[in-house]
């Protein structure tokens with residue numbers, strides 16, 4: 207979309223080389239805005255944004271959000287944070303720092319620029335919930351000392367910081383609680399259920415189900431999710447959230463595995479493993495607030511989204527040397543050791 211200079215915004219997307227961030231950037235550029243992608247390439251890859259190189263309205267900056275950032279912008283989307291358990295548990299102290307120091311640094315930037323800022327929060331703030339589906343006024347049941355706490359409590363603290371900057375400094379904030387999202391550009395080795403199942407199925411390996419497979423999840427297709435984030439950012443200033451963005455259709459993990467097998471024609475079958483610690487039994491968003499205040503609801507059916515995601519992984523697996531798991535160093539700044547050209 208061509209935009210006049212005065213309606214074009216300069217938008218910072220932290221975590222822009224990741225799965226969700228790269229789709230968000232595609233959408234913002236398609237809407238005619240100028241985008242600065244800020245990412246330390248911990249779990250993101252240049253491959254997710256390489257199709258944008260040469261675009262005059264796109265810029266990439268390699269930067270860790272745990273350090274202050276001095277740039278000019280009209281809006282900030284704060285997505286930087288490893289999102290899958292394998293990645294966020296690799297260096298849990300750095301995960302908490304990314305959520306908490308990252309939020310402080312980005313909120314400080316928004317305060318200086320007097321600009322709107324959106325936080326990518328998560329359904330993990332509800333922990334192992336006692337109410338179903340989860341509404342935004344439920345405070346959650348989170349273990350503060352478990353292996354998932356670096357992510358869950360980090361994100362909860364980031365929400366606190368957003369609301370305190372709003373109350374204390376009048377900052378225009380938006381907080382989205384994102385539920386399980388899937389789609390092209392998910393990392394193939396991040397251990398998330400959709401990518402795991404698809405990669406195993408495409409290799410004709412057994413699909414690994416943790417527990418008996420009766421635990422449920424809801425899966426939101428990435429295009430729907432991005433639409434929700436943009437609608438939230440563009441919503442009136444008095445609507446700040448937190449708001450659930452996710453798909454309320456619930457499936458058991460076994461049902462998901464069976465769908466993936468049917469759509470890929472895998473011959474690998476299923477294998478059962480014990481449930482990991484603190485794995486929630488059930489997670490489903492109540493999206494009444496998003497429907498009422500944003501006019502938003504997901505449109506993509508699971509089969510349709512899975513077909514697109516399977517197509518992506520089929521082509522990615524056909525070029526194995528181009529897509530590797532990020533090289534992560536415990537205790538050190540989690541900058542990838544894999545050269546750009548190989549990622």
Ligand SMILES: NC(=O)c1ccc[n+]([C@@H]2O[C@H](COP(=O)([O-])OP(=O)(O)OC[C@H]3O[C@@H](n4cnc5c(N)ncnc54)[C@H](O)[C@@H]3O)[C@@H](O)[C@H]2O)c1
Nearest residue numbers: 221223224225226246247248249250270271286287289387
């Ligand atoms: N995908 C989901 O289902 C989901 C669900 C709930 C919340 N979220 C949230 O959405 C955001 C994006 O998730 P995603 O699925 O795209 O994950 P992702 O791992 O693909 O993307 C995260 C990005 O942040 C970058 N990053 C990590 N630490 C950083 C740091 N210190 N400084 C700068 N960049 C850093 C990574 O390199 C990566 O590009 C995260 O904040 C995540 O918590 C995602």
